[in-house]
Amino acid sequence: MKKTIVIIEDEKEILDSLQYLLERNQFTVYPYTSAEEFFSASPRLQNCLYLVDWNLPGIKGIDIIRTIRLKDKISPIFMISAYNHTDQIIEGLQSGADDYITKPFNFDELLARVGNAHAKVSSLQDNLMNVGVKLIPEAHAVMKDGVTVNLTSREFIIFHHLYKNEAVAATRDELINQFDKDMEMTSRNIDVHIFSLRKKMAKIHIVIETVWGTGYKIVV
Numbered sequence: 001m002k003k004t005i006v007i008i009e010d011e012k013e014i015l016d017s018l019q020y021l022l023e024r025n026q027f028t029v030y031p032y033t034s035a036e037e038f039f040s041a042s043p044r045l046q047n048c049l050y051l052v053d054w055n056l057p058g059i060k061g062i063d064i065i066r067t068i069r070l071k072d073k074i075s076p077i078f079m080i081s082a083y084n085h086t087d088q089i090i091e092g093l094q095s096g097a098d099d100y101i102t103k104p105f106n107f108d109e110l111l112a113r114v115g116n117a118h119a120k121v122s123s124l125q126d127n128l129m130n131v132g133v134k135l136i137p138e139a140h141a142v143m144k145d146g147v148t149v150n151l152t153s154r155e156f157i158i159f160h161h162l163y164k165n166e167a168v169a170a171t172r173d174e175l176i177n178q179f180d181k182d183m184e185m186t187s188r189n190i191d192v193h194i195f196s197l198r199k200k201m202a203k204i205h206i207v208i209e210t211v212w213g214t215g216y217k218i219v220v
């Protein structure tokens with residue numbers, strides 16, 4: 001996948017800064033200041049990354065993302081917004097964004113996220129696979145194919161560790177070690193949370209298997 005990125009941002013200073021930063025890091029940048037400007041561009045790009053501001057004049061960024069996703073299920077899309085409430089973050093992600101970056105943001109952090117997304121989607125395209133699972137730490141939620149599953153904070157910690165190490169069994173002690181000591185987790189607590197997680201994850205077809213004599217692992 002070529003390092004191509006579309007930026008749709010109406011604040012000229014931010015747009016210019018992003019373009020300068022990304023071009024210095026070998027991205028080919030296509031900048032637009034509105035949805036109308038983007039949709040009138042010809043030809044429309046395929047297999048690229050997107051940085052889309054939510055609060056654009058006219059057609060909003062969230063509607064741009066929904067339109068892109070009708071035909072493009074793969075390209076990484078980053079929502080940029082000054083909105084930072086959990087409900088707004090979830091709405092932005094449910095529209096089809098892969099990541100949500102709140103303003104003001106750190107340019108180096110944004111560059112790192114964009115670089116990681118490019119590397120991952122290039123690998124996915126090479127392997128012709130994309131399970132589309134998104135973790136939302138701010139909301140203790142997991143999203144897959146547009147369906148959001150809300151978890152407790154403890155369930156999210158367990159799921160996050162299992163997901164990071166997908167297909168590798170984690171012992172109960174390993175899962176307990178993910179918690180602060182003052183949270184007083186036990187093997188029995190882990191089993192109870194796993195039972196609850198299994199029921200919730202069934203809604204999005206993620207299986208948590210028991211590996212007898214070891215612990216648990218995720219199968220997406």
